[in-house]
Amino acid sequence: MRLVRLRAPGGLDRLDLVEEDPPQPSPGDVMVRIRACSLNMRDDFAVQGKTKLADRRVPLSDGAGEVIAVGSKVDALKPGDSVVSVFYPRWLDGDMTPATRRDIPGESFDGFASEYVCMPAQAFTKAPAGYTHGEAAALTCTGVTAWRGLVVSGKVRPGDTVLVLGTGSVSLFALQFAKAAGARVIATSSDEEKLERLSRLGADAVINYKAVPDWSRKVRELTDGRGVDHVIEVGGPATLAQSIAACRTGGHIALIGVLTGFAADVSIPAIFSNQIRISGISIGSRADQEDMIRAIDVNRIKPVIDRRFPLREIAAAFTHYAARKHFGKVCLEV
Template identity: 85%
Template sequence: MKLVRLRAPGGLDRLELAEEYPPKPGPGDVLVRIRACSLNMRDDFAVQGKTPLADGRVPLSDGAGEVIAVGSGVEALKPGDHVVSVFYPFWLNGDMTPSTRRDVPGDSFDGVASEYVCMPAQAFTKAPDGYTHVEAATLTCTAVTAWRGLVVCGKVKLGDTVLVLGTGSVSLFALQFAKAAGARVIATSSSEEKLERLGRLGADATINYKAVPDWGRAARDLTDGRGVDHVIEVGGPATLAQSITACRTGGHIALIGVLTGFAAEVSIPALFSNQIRINGISIGSRADQEDMIRAIDVNHLKPVIDRRFPLRDIAAAFRHYGAQKHFGKVCLEL
């Protein structure tokens, strides 16, 4: 089988295509023929050497394919099932705990940039009905993050207004989930072309944050001064104050990303006087993923895919991802 191993200390030139024997499933395991993977920011940090990994680690957490064989005791999956990986294989349901956030594929153990992977059965769920493997591979990180932020923690409902920031995949999935829930969506970008595409995806109103620096106030104005019910906050320090401004009294901010850094000054009075609720979101549980997939099936949602690369061109895929000009997921086909 072909697979990719990242040699320490990391860097795109340290991604090596290798050939090895396929693994065999033991008790409780499934052997999956991976057909597609997708890239995320955490993968980019890892392959660039910004987060240290063991020498020779197989990267990537998001993959999809079909079950080839199962070990003894596996009942939930069977050969032939189309499946998608789970980010936290030991976070099955409920709230995260220190013990359930351990062991992430592509980090603490080998990931899915491989034609065959063997993992515990709980490391996969069934893929949405009718999805291609590439479509299914987009879901593990960004879709589940958007789902948990908006639905599980935000409890979005019919008639709510949701503000999504930028055109990253979390924001694009959040836009689709919000529209499926009957919410109104306000979306931001600095690109007029991308704003048009957001409109075609269903955004009810758009704001060019470069042309309108006080975009938090602009979003509030679009709600007749009431403020938005939810913000999918992916920016971090440079955007959080504007997100707080955009929120209604009692509103909700799903704090997801750190695109602009890791520390910020926050107006504490603005938070408590307006009773704004902030949830830190780190992907979601296996049960969250299964619930999301049921919603995808019912609403016939499809992910936005920017570009596909073969496995041998994984470094080129990361260069394309790092250029930050993509709209939708960057994927690998195996």
Template identity: 85%
Template sequence: MKLIRLRAPGGLERLELVEEDPPRPGRGDVLVRIRACSLNMRDDFAVQGKTPLADGRVPLSDGAGEVVAVGDDVDAFKPGDSVVSTFYPFWLEGDMTPSTRRDVPGESFDGLASEYVRMPAQAFTRAPRGYTHMEAATLTCTGVTAWRGLVVRGKVKPGDTVLVLGTGSVSLFALQFAKAAGARVIATSSGEEKLERLTRLGADATINYKAVPEWGRKARDLTDGRGVDHVIEVGGPATLSQSIAACRTGGHIALIGVLTGFAAEVSIPALFSNQIRVSGISIGSRADQQDMIRAIEVNSLKPVIDRRFPLRDIAAAFTHYGAQKHFGKVCLEL
């Protein structure tokens, strides 16, 4: 089988395509023929050497394919089933604990950039009916993050207004989930072409944040001064103050991304005087993923895919991802 191994200390030039014998499933395991993977910021940090990894680690947390064999005591899957990986194989349901977040594919153990992977059966869920393997491979990280931030923690409901920032995959998934829930969506971007695409995806109003630096106030104006009910906050330090300004009294901010850094000055009075609820979101549980997949099927939702690359061109895929010009997921075909 073909797979990618990342040699320490990391860097795109240290991604090696190698051939090894396929593994065999043990008790409680499934053997999956991976057909597609997708890239995320955490993967980019890892392959660039910003997240220390063991030498020879197989990267990537998100992958989908079909089950080819199952070990003893596995009754959840059978050969031929279409499956998609979970981000935290030991976070099955409920709230995260230190023990359930301990292992992540592509970081603490070998990930999905491999034609065959052997993992515990709980490391996968079934894929949505009617999805291609590539479509399913987009869901593990960004899809579940948007779902947990907006639905599980945000409890979005019909009539709410949701503000999504930019055109990254979390924001695009959140836009679709919000519309499926009967909410109104305000979306931001820096380019008119992307704003037009957001409108075609269902955004009810758009804001060019470069043309309108006080876009938080503009979002509030678009709600007749009330403020938005939810913000999918993916920017971090440079955007958080505007997200707070956009929120209604008692609104919710799903704090997800660090695109602009890791630390920020926050107006504490603006938070408590307006009773704004801030939820830190780190992907979600296996049960969250299963709930999301059922919602995807009921609402016939499809992910947005930007480009696909063959496995051998994984370095080129990360270069394209790092340029931050993509609209939707960057994927690999295996």
């Protein structure tokens, strides 16, 4: 079988396409023919050596394909099932603990840039009905993150107003989930073409944050001075203060991304005097993923795919992703 191994973290030139014997399932495992993967920021960090990663690791945390064989103790999945990977295979339900966040595919063990994988059955869920493998592979990290931030932690309700920042996959999923929940969405971007695409995707109002640097004031204007109920905060230090200013009293911020860095100066009184609730979101549980997929099936939501690359062009896929010009997910076909 073909797979990609990272010779050593530290650069795209260290991604090697190699041939190895396929694995065999143990009694609790499923063997999956991986058909597609998708890229995330933490995959880029791992490949570039910004996280701790063992040499010769198979990268990528998100994968989808069909079950080829199952172990003797597996009854939830069967050969022929279309499946999608779970980001935290040990986090089945409830709140995260140090134990449940311990194992991550593509980091602590081999990921999905491989034609075949054998993993415990709990490392997968069934894919949404009618999804291609590429669409399913888009869900694991960013889809579940948006779902947990908006639905599980945010408890979005019909009539709420949701602010999404930028056009990354988390923001696009959050836009779609918010509209399915009956919420109003305000979206930002610095690109007029992307703003038009956000409107076509369902955004009720859009703001060019380069043309309107004080975009939190504009958000206030669009909500008659009240502020939004939810912010999907993916920017980090450069955007957090304005996200706080854009929130209504008692509003919720799902703190997800670090696109602009890792440390921020924020006004503590602005948080407590306005009773703003900030939730740190790190993907979600297997149960969150299953709940999300049920909602996707009912509402017929489809992820936005920017571009697909063959597995042999994984370095080109990372280069395209790192340029941050994409709109939606960057995927690999395996």
